[in-house]
Amino acid sequence: MTDLLIRNARIIDGTTDRPQDATDIRIADGLVQETGSGLSAPGATEIDAAGRYVMPGLTDAHVHVIAVTADLKANAALPDTIVAIRSLKLMNAMLMRGFTTVRDLGGATAALRMAAAESPVPLPRLNICGKALSQTGGHTDQRGPIDETPTPERNVPLGSMGIICDGVPAVRRAAREQFRTGTDFLKVMANGGVSSPSDPIHFLGFAREELIAMVEEAENAGSYVAAHLYTDKAIRRAVECGIHSLEHCNLIEPETARLAAAAGCIACPTLVTYDKLSSEGEAMGLPAASVAKVDDVRLKGMESLAIMAEAGLPMAYGSDLLGGMQPHQSGEFEIRGRVLPAQTVIASATTVAAKLLRMEGRIGTLAPGAFGDAILVDGNPLEDLSVLSGQGDRIPVIVKGGEIVKAG
CATH class of the missing domain: 3.20.20.140 (Metal-dependent hydrolases)
Structure with a gap:
């Protein structure tokens, strides 16, 4: 299983109304191991998220x-x-x-x-x-x-x-x-x-x-x-x-x-x-x-x-x-965005969904112990939910369980 280090990650997970400050995310054995500045992971595959936004799967x-x-x-x-x-x-x-x-x-x-x-x-x-x-x-x-x-x-x-x-x-x-x-x-x-x-x-x-x-x-x-x-x-x-x-x-x-x-x-x-x-x-x-x-x-x-x-x-x-x-x-994001704040719409696919599936702490978050599921997004969905629409056109990188399944 690939060890990953995502650098310069500005996380959007529906818990705040603005992207979090840039941090590093280390994923190993399919799970998020730690987050923080200046993390070291010798031999890990590195992904630079600068200029993009990182979300939980x-x-x-x-x-x-x-x-x-x-x-x-x-x-x-x-x-x-x-x-x-x-x-x-x-x-x-x-x-x-x-x-x-x-x-x-x-x-x-x-x-x-x-x-x-x-x-x-x-x-x-x-x-x-x-x-x-x-x-x-x-x-x-x-x-x-x-x-x-x-x-x-x-x-x-x-x-x-x-x-x-x-x-x-x-x-x-x-x-x-x-x-x-x-x-x-x-x-x-x-x-x-x-x-x-x-x-x-x-x-x-x-x-x-x-x-x-x-x-x-x-x-x-x-x-x-x-x-x-x-x-x-x-x-x-x-x-x-x-x-x-x-x-x-x-x-x-x-x-x-x-x-x-x-x-x-x-x-x-x-x-x-x-x-x-x-x-x-x-x-x-x-x-x-x-x-x-x-x-x-x-x-x-x-x-x-x-x-x-x-x-x-x-x-x-x-x-x-x-x-x-x-x-x-993915069209549901924009439909809900006509009525609800973007943060609420994003939370529906992260923390709220995790609670419904009784998988809190495992999905919908990039905290240590969660599955190593992450997506990198071109554009800030808190400002424009359409970046999550379509066929993943503005989601160039997808990681599921610590494995890179899409890279661009």
């Missing part, structure tokens, strides 16, 4: 690495081998945009993560929930009203985002199965969705006792539950049932946002996906019924950011893009 806390097409029913019908290869390509592109850690919110399995560890191309660190839990007719039930095809309870295709389970015993079994196979947390579809045919946005999905059972199973495993949510009623219900990670939240109201903040929840808005589903979804294969539902949640998204910020509800960075729309992953 970014974290996208809501991705779907197995969503290789926007038509999720067609995606689930693809052979596992095809999905796996395309997934590696998607993840490599994420890393080249500066995302050294990503949290998959439905689909990626522990087996895929094991395969990714042997990938011939560099990939981001992968945090997973396994298959998302959905009720019959919910978000991930792609069958539609006239499709009577039985849904599998086991051996679910890699390209399928979720698993169907109804009733408390089935929910407990499905939750335990996800943890048995090595997932980090649980995901539940607790509201209607855009990319599925039978669940209008207002659908609440599971019964309260089913949600509470999932939370208990996650707590028993030392973990937490993330929930797909749009409407204020669904979000409040989820918070009351003990759900910790609130995904999307486009239709949240101030009182519920305050309740969630008081409960210690973290939200994960994903506004870029609705922007692109509206403009590109049909061309990328999103079914017409799904395209028609996009504006129900898209138009309130910007307002939701202000509501959650005012309530003190922390927000992690998320993109949630599907198929050919995934190159827009």
